Amino acid sequence: DTEVTQTPKHLVMGMTNKKSLKCEQHMGHRAMYWYKQKAKKPPELMFVYSYEKLSINESVPSRFSPECPNSSLLNLHLHALQPEDSALYLCASSQVYGPYEQYFGPGTRLTVT
Amino acid sequence: SQQGEEDPQALSIQEGENATMNCSYKTSINNLQWYRQNSGRGLVHLILIRSNEREKHSGRLRVTLDTSKKSSSLLITASRAADTASYFCATEANFGNEKLTFGTGTRLTIIP
Numbered sequence: 001d002t003e004v005t006q007t008p009k010h011l012v013m014g015m016t017n018k019k020s021l022k023c024e025q026h027m028g029h030r031a032m033y034w035y036k037q038k039a040k041k042p043p044e045l046m047f048v049y050s051y052e053k054l055s056i057n058e059s060v061p062s063r064f065s066p067e068c069p070n071s072s073l074l075n076l077h078l079h080a081l082q083p084e085d086s087a088l089y090l091c092a093s094s095q096v097y098g099p100y101e102q103y104f105g106p107g108t109r110l111t112v113t
Numbered sequence: 114s115q116q117g118e119e120d121p122q123a124l125s126i127q128e129g130e131n132a133t134m135n136c137s138y139k140t141s142i143n144n145l146q147w148y149r150q151n152s153g154r155g156l157v158h159l160i161l162i163r164s165n166e167r168e169k170h171s172g173r174l175r176v177t178l179d180t181s182k183k184s185s186s187l188l189i190t191a192s193r194a195a196d197t198a199s200y201f202c203a204t205e206a207n208f209g210n211e212k213l214t215f216g217t218g219t220r221l222t223i224i225p
Contacts, residue, residue: 004155040218040220041217041218042201042215042216042217042218043156043201043215044215045212045213045214048212056212088153090155090156092156098143098144098205099143099144099146099161099163099205101146101158101161102156102158102213103158104148104155104156104157105155106154106155107153107154107155109153
């Protein structure tokens with residue numbers, strides 16, 4: 001199984017809402033990633049988890065809160081987002097020590113109203 | 114930012130022709146990877162080339178790497194309509210930190 005799944009596919013939320021994005025993989029990968037991608041732009045790294053510990057935070061605002069409950073799951077908790085946070089949020093996974101390719105999920109299309 | 118630049122930004126060719134896209138980056142790297150993204154979906158890994166390699170092939174794909182010029186190219190031969198997508202190069206600067214920096218991307222359109 002070389003699939004990374006993400007739920008939901010689409011999410012519309014108000015600026016006062018709290019929501020969560022979920023990501024799951026069963027490839028035994030111990031590195032997991034969150035990226036943000038705006039239209040016609042490349043993915044921008046947000047967070048990296050390595051062995052379930054946060055190893056990279058690319059100075060992401062605190063309204064985005066990642067969580068890695070176990071080696072297969074990655075969550076991104078959202079609170080008090082701004083309209084400019086509307087984007088495609090991509091999850092990826094890989095082996096830890098590379099070089100290894102990253103496997104991406106299909107993404108969650110987030111719209112903040 | 115270490116973000117690489119890709120050119121052209123957009124490329125349209127007839128089906129069956131070859132497509133070449135280029136990537137330039139700014140810092141020393143350990144490896145460079147190419148990914149494809151169909152509209153609004155996740156990225157798919159195509160090929161990885163290490164810093165000590167100069168050329169690599171995978172099916173209809175050929176990648177070159179020139180570390181002295183900090184540049185790479187991706188050649189897709191005998192293009193097909195299904196190759197229509199955005200293509201991104203991504204560089205890994207240091208082993209062990211799992212961080213990829215993506216280039217600006219090339220939007221490829223294959224005209225049937």
